[in-house]
Amino acid sequence: MTDKKTKKNQKDQKPDSLLKYQSTFPKEVSFLINLLDQISDGIYITDPERKIMYWNKAAETITGYKQEEVLGKRCADSILEHTDLAGNKLCSTELCPLHKAMHSNKVPSEPLTLKALHKEGRLVIVEVGITPLHSISGTLIGGIEIFRDVSAKVELEEQKARFFSSLSHELKTPLANMQGYLDLILSGDAGEINELQQEFLNTIYNEEQKLANYIEDLLEMGRFEGTDYSYQQNVTNLSALIKSLIRSFKNEAAKKGLVLNHNIATGLGLLGDKERLSQAFSNLIGNAIKYTEAGTVSIEAWFDREEKELIVKISDSGIGIPETDLKNIFEMFYRVEHPGVRNKGGTGVGLYIVERVIRRHDGKISLESAPGEGSVFTVSLPGFIID
Template sequence: MVKDLPDLGLITPHILVVDDEQRIRDACRMVLTSMGFTVETASDGPKGLDLIEEKHFDILLLDLMMPNMSGFEVLTRVRDIDPDTVVIVITGYATLEHSIEAMKKGAFDFIPKPFTPDQLRAVVSKSLRYTHALQDIVTSKSRMRVMVNRLMDGVMTTDSDKRIVLANPAFRHMIGFKGSTMVGSLVSETITDETLLKAVDQALATPPGSFSEIVHELSIPGSGIDGEKIFSVRCSPFRGRTDHNIGTITVLHDITAVKKMDQMKSDFVSMVSHEIRSPINSLLMQLKIILDGLAGETTPKQREILERATDKMLNLNNLVTELLDLSRIESGLVAHEKELVDIAGLLSEQKIFHTPYAQKKQMEIELTIENNLPKILANPRHMDEVLSNLITNAIKYSPEGGSIRISAGVKSECLSIEVADSGFGIPEEDLDKIFSRFYRVKDSNTRTIHGTGLGLAIVKSIIDSLHGSITVKSAPGEGTEFSILLPYNVH
């Protein structure tokens, strides 16, 4: 047996020899049987085709020059009957023209007469490696299709012409497709949602050499118990070996339960905050009456205790206010409360407002604004809140004598705002958490600084509602820089 023969496992290759010469058939049977193969023979083309009609052969050794029916005719018929059969042609004349013609018709290889047993073993071993490679590809594709079809997420792939190549059952169910198949049709013929269609267009338009994942949310109305469904949409370009787009991959993930849970939490926070605010305001009024002496004289010690209690109540009142703001932003109630906002003017006002607080800590606020800064469509009160939070934090978390740099300009077709300080800085392990609700960096520098841990969460929610982004760069002892990018042409 040839030593580089592929591992056949439990499958014994089945080989058919079709040749009009008895000695060739017998010689092939003897050599191939000794290699462990199952071998059958036929003396002409019609008999060989009858056998191929009855069963599958992994390899066909086919003589090209035979009476009644030539090997070329048999080869053409085999391609129609069983295209997975690997054909090795036997040519008695050893002409290159015959071999090339046979290869064009689908033959895998050829062997010239007369041939030795070693030559026969070599060409059969080569064809078996090819057969096994084809089987591995078919098996891998089949397994991949089964895996994709069993995914809970919806998956759709398209070609560069936006024709659907694959759409698993989950995807068809998510978009409410009722037909028999989506494969082969244009995306626009089976999908009406503009969000999905736009995502596919954007993915295909992604230039070579760059990669971006198009992310959207998709709401599909429902009825009965199911009600509205909300899906996250992630669409990416699919690249070929030359890095050009050859299609797209779209994944739908059901986030309905998460969205409903977030809404329930926001509703609960809003309800509790409203219920707490009234008694807090009442207590603050009562404390003010006592501190103003309207309820009688107070001793210095009593006044100290009452002032401390007032500070705590004010902190609690601030927490309730910020919780209400955060709940309102995340519920989408401010989504339509927008107008054109002059960020340059807003930044100038913020500098004037915060300068006295900064001067108490011997700090300077440096403001740089590019000329002709574009206006953005936003809620003025919430943009004021974003800037106020960042500047206040920069002052609070910086030592005396520090500096604050604020700049605004245009970058990557977006309005860019940067707020940097020379403060305590943020450890690397905390950078991913600072935009979470109630999270505060705790160390020896910040232990005495009061706060709710909601300021940056509110900032992040407002920026997200404007389809913008906020990033932070910081290191302990090296200060912190927040960078905001806001699209100024989104209406």
């Protein structure tokens, strides 16, 4: 008897809340509901107050909550409880992406990667799309969130990143040994060598350096590709980061007889991933030195108060880039052929990574260059001044 009663109550509750929006929706609604239940992404629909009116089958699977348990509640009421990847709660009205989409028309242009709470207490990583819902007459009747469980994918990416990190160590140690000992022999530290030996050892040395450059590219690509989820959002001091990169390139520039000028404003800050930014600026400064045989490499950085942007300008007096190559320069595996210039060993991933990292930080990169007249890369990134 009691069982029957409960069942009846639930039945009453479900059609009731569905009816609520059935009245505002087109008649095909039951067909649509059926359709939504077949989709493997989690989908829920709320009223303008963020109260849940519909919760599909996939949402039940991903979160562990049945539709009956969540109808009429808000997703912030112990359901989903979205946080960003750093763990900051997004449930308050001001931060809620769904609220913002419905009431301030701030619809995210790309899926958000967030964490969600499973009924069992564990966290699930989800990719979330959000959109407000309007009736035919244009009045706001609610919002939709579509979410996909990407936990397994993220876990795989993290495994891959760990693998490349250890591979990097394993590959570079023997390379460092080979280069180092060759250096010792070539510089005469291990005793005299004759001219022919010198010539042959130089060939080994040059080829080994090319190999090292290829391996560097391969590893950079390996730890970069598909790791969009793992971007950190930390306050990063770009001034300090660039200064320490300049320091690491000082000797390389000096050895080629290049002047390495820099003028870096202090306290340039942005919210971002320090390691990725370091990777990007290291590629830019490294390229400037690699492709300049004489003259100057300059690095300037300042804060544009009007645009609230950090500007970093990297100029060199190197071989430059022909106009026909400018538009492709940031594409993966694209390489500029310089007639008469020895192949330096590279696969064309450096600038591709730079562009991706800058774009991921909502920044822009531009390039001015002409053959024989050097290159100027200008990066602008949304930022602020750290007190």
